[in-house]
Every structure is written in C-alpha cells, then in structure tokens.
Amino acid sequence: MDRLNGNFIQPGDLVFDVGAHVGDRVASFRRLGARVVAVEPQPAMVRALRLLYGRSASVAIEALAVGREPGRTRMLINANNPTVSTVSPAFVEAARDAPGWETQRWNETIDIEVTTLDALIARHGVPAFIKLDVEGFEAEALHGLSQRVRALSFEFTTIQRDVALACIERCSAMGYTRFNAALGESQALVGEWIGAGDVASWLIALPQSANSGDIYAVAA
Numbered sequence: 780m781d782r783l784n785g786n787f788i789q790p791g792d793l794v795f796d797v798g799a800h801v802g803d804r805v806a807s808f809r810r811l812g813a814r815v816v817a818v819e820p821q822p823a824m825v826r827a828l829r830l831l832y833g834r835s836a837s838v839a840i841e842a843l844a845v846g847r848e849p850g851r852t853r854m855l856i857n858a859n860n861p862t863v864s865t866v867s868p869a870f871v872e873a874a875r876d877a878p879g880w881e882t883q884r885w886n887e888t889i890d891i892e893v894t895t896l897d898a899l900i901a902r903h904g905v906p907a908f909i910k911l912d913v914e915g916f917e918a919e920a921l922h923g924l925s926q927r928v929r930a931l932s933f934e935f936t937t938i939q940r941d942v943a944l945a946c947i948e949r950c951s952a953m954g955y956t957r958f959n960a961a962l963g964e965s966q967a968l969v970g971e972w973i974g975a976g977d978v979a980s981w982l983i984a985l986p987q988s989a990n991s992g993d994i995y996a997v998a999a
Contacts, residue, residue, distance in 0.1 A: 780807045780966045787908045787930045787995070788813050795899060797845050797920060798912035798934075800862050801827045809837055816903050820844040820854060820891040821864055839903060845913065846893045847922040856887035863914055866891070870915025873938040879990060880938065895923030908932075912993075918945040927953045930997040935960075937987045943994060944979055951975040955996035962992040972997075 780803070788794060790812030796804050799817035801824055808815045817828055818841045825842045832838040844852065844866055855871055856864045860883060865871065874880040896909065909924075909931040911917045917933040931950070935943035947958065958978035959968045973981070978994060 792907035855885040865914035867915035
C-alpha cells in the first residue's frame with residue numbers, strides 16, 4: 780500500500796481520504812509523511828478513527844459524506860459489512876442478487892450531513908491527492924470538485940461500471956490525461972499509464988468477477 784501511494788504522495792503533502800472507513804489508508808498516508816483529512820460519515824467508524832488518530836496533529840477527522848452539493852441525506856447501513864454502506868440507492872439495487880453480493884443486506888438507515896470537495900478545500904487547503912471510496916457515489920463527489928488537484932483515485936465496481944465511466948468522463952473534462960488502475964486490494968498498478976478512452980475500454984472489458992478496484996488519474 781505504501782509503495783502504491785508513494786507514486787502520488789510526497790512528505791508534507793495534504794491528502795483527502797474520502798470514505799476513510801477505519802483508517803488503513805490514513806495510516807499509509809501518514810507513514811509517507813502526509814497530512815490527512817479523513818472523511819467518514821458512519822458514527823461507528825468515526826469513533827474508531829478518533830480512537831486511532833484523534834490526538835494526531837497530522838490528521839483531521841470530518842464526520843461527513845461528500846457529494847455534489849452540501850445538505851443532508853440518508854445513508855443505507857450494511858451492519859454486517861459496514862465498508863459497503865452507501866448513500867446511493869442505485870448501488871444497493873445494482874448489488875441485489877449480483878454474483879458475489881448475494882449475502883449483502885442494507886438493513887439500517889441514518890441521516891447524515893453532506894459536504895463537497897470544494898468546501899473541504901476551502902476549510903483545509905488544496906490536497907495533492909484525493910482518494911474516493913464511497914460505494915457508488917464517486918461521480919457525485921467528483922461533481923463537487925471544481926478545481927483539478929495533482930492526482931486522485933476513485934473506486935470502481937463491476938456491478939456499477941456506469942459510475943466509474945462517469946468518473947472517467949468527469950476527470951477528462953477537468954484536464955486529467957493519464958489513467959491507471961489497481962484491482963481489488965492488490966495495491967499494484969495494472970500496467971502503463973493510458974488515456975481516458977483506453978482506461979474506459981479496459982474497465983468495460985473486465986470480467987464481472989474482477990468485482991472492484993481503484994482507478995487513478997493524474998494530469999500531464
């Protein structure tokens with residue numbers, strides 16, 4: 780993980796970890812010498828983040844979701860697997876009876892506050908890297924970002940390729956020209972840096988069993 784993240788982060792950089800969950804990426808970013816804004820709306824995970832990083836001067840914890848515009852929304856909680864809790868009903872619908880997702884159930888809801896990436900930048904400064912892992916809400920989050928940062932990543936799933944394709948389109952419109960990816964939790968880039976059209980074709984061609992991963996975007 781540190782080797783992969785080290786492609787994008789230098790000591791002293793500011794990183795936004797959006798969908799921080801319990802902070803495994805936060806730990807990696809800190810080992811690389813970065814300052815981190817950890818953004819996570821689920822109360823149980825926020826408690827874990829505060830226990831782990833609440834006294835760290837290099838970590839700011841924001842108990843929020845990130846979307847296209849500020850406000851409030853309802854989050855669908857998967858109590859048995861909270862890392863796939865989501866504010867996207869379309870994500871839950873896409874997972875229904877999909878191979879590998881048959882046992883997943885979103886059986887609780889909570890009301891949460893939503894902010895934007897622009898608002899986080901106004902509060903904390905411009906990050907060098909943004910990591911988005913928000914279970915089907917990545918494209919909405921990117922529409923709340925009006926300025927290009929040095930690099931970013933967003934999660935994709937093969938049950939919702941349309942969301943990732945929308946993210947690629949948004950990144951391209953913002954001026955990102957080079958893309959790469961990591962499958963699952965491999966923590967390794969799949970190959971050479973390629974253009975938006977090529978990474979979209981790669982995503983479309985993935986077998987359903989690939990399940991998920993992260994696409995990385997950088998400006999030339």
